[in-house]
Amino acid sequence: MSISKPTGAPGSYFAALGVTTEVLREVMADALSKGGDNCDLYFEHSSSISVALTDGKVNRASTHISLGMGVRVRFKDQVGYAYSEDLSPSALRIAARTAAGIANASQPRKVAVPVAMSLPNHYPVISPWTEVDIQHRVKMVRGWEQSAFQSDTRIQRVEVSLSDAAKVVMIVRPDGRLVEDWRPMTRASIQCTAEGTGPDGETVRESNGYNIAGRAGLEYYDEQRSARLVSEAVERTIFLIDAISPAPGEMPVVLGAGPSAILLHEAIGHGMEADFNRKRISIYADKMNTVIANKHVTIVDDGTLLGARGSINVDDEGNNTERTVLVENGRLVSYMHDEVSAEHYGIKPTGSGRRQSFRHAPMPRMRSTVMEAGTLDPEEIIASVSKGIYCKTFSNGAVHIGGGDFSFYMKTGFLIENGKLSTPIKDVNIIGNGPEALLRIDMVGNDPLVDEGGWTCGKDGQSVPVSQGMPTVRVSSLVVGGEQ
């Protein structure tokens, strides 16, 4: 039930649903009828399908379709927003006039004739999901389940899901820009339950899993990635059986390459979204062009990574996406901007205006947030710690934007004793302060890795897909949860 990539000229997909050029101009004219400074129309048609295996059977499927248009009217820093799930001209115009109410000037603005613009393609698809029948999905899910059971006799139960989705979005602006983007997404997840003998000889039952996601077709699940999906799910579950809770307190923390980039996302990324800085409520609001990290630290937010879950060909305001350098050799050089913040600061937007769906107004969001490689071998970093922990995988994180406090939940890791990884550890929250943690990153590895997990970022009630990555780093001190 996925939506095929449109083959017609940009704009023709929604024109076939009655949204003609003339309708677009009328709706935008209504949106700006009360003197709004600018507006955007965001049309979206999305579809998804998921099949799931539980209790040994591929016995559940779900599909979802969503269609609508959101209209945002800007008046200075103010936003009026409305949406319609009915694409008839009359319904669209009612939504536009509702959003227009944010402004109170008397002079309506002019609307140019929409002209389609071409886009780059950061997510080429070789085998579209529209050509994959449900029997094939069932076969894939069944195969992964069997592989998981065959991997380790301690695996007791396996749950698997495979989903794919696609959306066509069209963004139209009063200056005449019209862009249309087709955005595929696929995600696979395996959850295992295992039973074994714990560190004290007791019987332990644990559950854990692994998921992967990207903007891709069936080709995403090649032999190597499929094998990794299974092996990671199994190994991450078995790992927990022997693991313990570490002792609590402040200590050096080595963050392994890849998933540890949740540190970037929570401790740094959100605070560099420009809306928080425009409002002067981010802890980074007064730090532009100052040194905020060790000189070995360079952080970028990139919308152009090939096939990455966080990639976009164009942002949800119709602006080109890009690779935005946020921190360059320790110096803060840019925030992530949507149009509202870019206008506030008098600069170009960074293509970071994103939204969950047509039901939501865009705002600055992360795409793929990554730290660039340093020079040190990961082993050298671990060897530098006499007593601390090494974090391998994570489940989630959170941040207070203004205070800068952040936390992330470590699912699996190791104690570090005398420069070596020792006892497996699990299930502890790690907490710190963003700017302080940045300054405490004192070693950066040469092993950068973009994590392939299906990360989703939440902000102000909106969820968007993101990616993240980093090399192995050492943070000289963070507060680690745990038990005595």
Place this chain on the structure above:
Amino acid sequence: MSNDLIDAAAMIVEMAQSMGASEVTAFTSHGTYTDVKQRDGSIEKWQDSQSRSASAALFVDERFSVHSTNDLRPQALKAFIHRAIEATRHLEPDPNRRLPDASIMGEAKTSGLELVDPSEPKIDHRTWVDEMQQATTAAIPKNLRSVEGFVWSGSSASAMVTSNGFASTTATTEYGQGAEVSMEDIGGKLPEAYDYALARHHNDLPSIASIAESVAQRGAGQLGSGPVTSRRGAMLVENRVASRIIGTLVGPMSGASIFEQRSCMADKLGTQIAASGFNLIDMPHMVRGLGSATHDGDGIPTTQRHLVENGVLNQWLINIYYGRKLERPPTSGGTSNLVVPPGKRSTDEILADHDWTIKVDGFLGGNSNAATGKYSFGIRGTLYEKGVAISAVSEMNITGSIFDLMGGFIEAANDPWMYGATQSPSLLFDAVQFSGQ
């Protein structure tokens, strides 16, 4: 609107059956909301929303699938259901997936849940949000960076129709108001604090002044915060955030977790999982309750359930499907209004009784392991010694087992939080592991 929703759901049931579904449950809904935010004297965002949706659970040749759409154009809907049924045929059969027996379906007889405000208040959102923001600004004499006031109002209606004759509609209204502040602290930190309330009836909202005062106190309480030394000690979880603890306790009670053998509650039915003073009751028939309902998602009449009684786990949360899988009678798969009965003493009296207590007023991230019951959460709050506030606390974690935490439950305060589907007073626990400096 209710009749329209019922008609639409019935049409989906009929359409799906005519295309080959043996049984069908259809849901339809419609909602209208206005959501306004104002920051420092200027409207920041004004959003008007009108949403609609339809979904169907299909049972086709003992196979099961669920589908949702908001594209309700007749031809689009027809094609959608046709494709959904064809997709379902390719799944593996699961004979436990079928509707409940019609004889056990229906709505609980209540004296009226009052989920809709009949007064239809005429709301001027611009004035309302301005009053909310300005009152908060006025309540904070120093260290203030920025204030955002927010208000919202809305109504929704939904219908559920099944192919074996069950039909029901539900309508609700909701009103909410609150504010969030950013304070100026040492070291360039800008800690945030917020408070809010929501209610089914507009007149049930607390005064704007009381929320503004609460936000101001919370903002001032964030200044100069930091971690204190790691140790075990007493923890008073504020009523407003106690849902985090309740949720950690209730999550592993779900039938899915039990059946999939990833629940720490799997062998706990009828056993002590908390101190004997702890009780947790699911109250679906609470008048004006934010979680109130006359039937559950299977169409079974709701009843009050004493989930944890004097510390003993009385029930799991088992819906029709997992009831069949576990060969147990269903108890309803979800919860409605989760209530912890209040105690007799105020939080001040409780704090004064203890040498060292961290009062937690917010959680930051963290997670729990449903299979083992282990949890680890970031916290912030205030350290008290014999009832005297000593320092603001942040950048700390609590870690342990949910069973140890609940076993250390000492008492509930007399301040139940009324503005959510979890209505708990502040809860005091002993010997909680805090990690900080």
